Amino acid sequence: MRLLLMLLLECLLFTLLVTESFARRLPGFSPAKVLDFGAGTGSAFWALREVWPRSLEKVNLVEPSQSMQRAGQSLMQGPKDLPLIHSYNSIQALNKDISKSEREHDLVIASYVLGEVPSLQDRITIVRQLWDLTRDVLVLVEPGTPQGSSIISQMRSHILWMEKRKSRKYEARKSKDTNKETSKDLVTLRSGVHIVAPCPHEGRCPLENSGKYCHFVQRLQRTTSQRAYKRSKSEPLRGFEDEKFSFVAFRRGERPRERWPLDGMKFDTLKEQHAKRNPEDLEIDYEDLLRLQAEAEVEPCKKEDLVNYESDEVQDDTVDSDKDQEKGEEETIPADLGGGWGRIIFSPVRRGRQVAMDVCRSIKRDGSEGSFQHLVFTRSKNPTLHRLAKKSLWGDLWPF
Template structure:
């Protein structure tokens, strides 16, 4: 064979090798692992929430029926002002009665006040507040649906329903046979009934709207009870506690409480959570926290000696697309906003263990720590503040050296997610375990109420 024949043979062997290798790679591709299924199960984010088209159209029809649409914005601004005035925890007066409230730049100090919901306020709430409330409720319901595989509610009670926000969100998540919405405002209920007419389908489940919460022992308790953005309108702490006790008594299985993601909203949720846990403990009955806490101990961000609920509080965020009517109400050019909220999900029965959980992930997720703040993603490591199983707030670092999958899960983690991997480095306690006792409760009551 001459030099030409050898070169041709070399080309044919090279092409044959490449062809065989490519075909082999296509038929037997190497498995490429991106992240762990545990981290995917514990992920809280669901992307941007959109209002259902029938609901958005129903709200738009209500707005178009108004003669002077400018009043909707005027009334919405009053609602926003009232919400801002009740966002912060008031400082104890006994420290310095002459001390004036802190004033942020370009913002006047507002006296805390609430708004009574008449016909104008009910419409302004629907046009200016409902989308953000809907997004927060939808996120929580989606989390409950994904975390509790055996929870298939057939009846629902929505306390403080307003224009029916939680009911419209539940219709997108669960297959419920009967809804009951309770609200003191007749004008709010009238708006809810109008929206029901706009969104009703031939196979829609019946919805009953009423003004008062009545307990009938002859009727089975609703599987799901929701109170969203209603506790903040109850000024008295004693009345809040009485309301929470009634709601828990009504709940046949799961109770969901949601408030605005402000210091005062978080404090209301944390106290309500503790009231229920303490009451059931005294009755020697089982109850556990499904979310967001991985424990049933007192909340460290409110009941720990070093807690500062006016500076650091447990809350989360959900992005929502602003419909055209909301952009006009707010005079905004941006079509998205972030809804901040605090919440707790409580369920009757013992906390799931290795013997009574539906799936391994569902069982393990009850002990996974949760990110209470956005993680700090630095080069080569990720720093996270976590609420952990022993009832403390701890800081951990997930370095690249811990492994490809844990590090990738840490890089992809977001505020509110459950993190399934143990820490390679030493955990640093930032807030110790909460303690609830007579003296502690009295001290915290003065500080947080």
């Protein structure tokens, strides 16, 4: 049972991280009806409940293993105010039980399940079935290994190709049909798809045939049970582990045409910033300086009776101010779904006064083509972006 809870916890953390990543890109997205394919013990449900606690109304779980279904049901017996939950053995059983008009879900998730399907053709069939059941967003998650990343890349390419073919057929039929009623029917035809995360474009993956694979890392704190199961006799076990994962989140419809965040912005070099400084700001009030030095020389009262405890917290005003400043910057420059936001792949390298990073970005305004670029920022040439790059992490968005 403890091993089962460990697996549930790891899957929960990965799914929670993925859902939070695309939920930030979709602030108005609140799924009411959700499908979890390969649900296992229902870890995705708990992650969704954490991100959208009030919007969930109905959750359909597809899990062929009866033991997994029983384990998931036992975990869901305690909490109250749960949405309506149904379990099915297969997609076919779900389609038989639900009418065709009610089969679409606001959010469909398939987490750590496609890698268990041995055939590529079977994976494509499953993903196409899941896409047909998707009204808005489809999320696929696999382990961050070369095989898992390859599966995500293959499914990404297939859905994009499938929707492009549908769009071409739609345009061809639209140009031939002159009947207004037929044109209205074509308008209601669902066509188009864009990627919410992690890709900033719908073009061919720039990492294909490059020897690298797209994945991300999440550091997890190991519990006592995990240390007991995974401990090694030769080396002491660390208190954490870095788990890798690959994912992609699709959304129906074309990518929004948003203004790129750095359009029209000009950044000064360090010399230009120094030249623009106000001379009055550099003046020193020596009277205030002497007064502060005199106050610093006064010996403070000794507090020998005070005892320090580990629970004592030290508040740092500078840290809080930095956090407030970062929060303010995030609010002033929201990360929209336009093609102007790239994704940092792999960990940025900080050497001296320069920061180097690899970024997957869109090179066209409509997001139809992307590239993988190596960027280097120095403090002397662009102190603004250099300061931003120093705070960036693997998987963060980067403005263009």
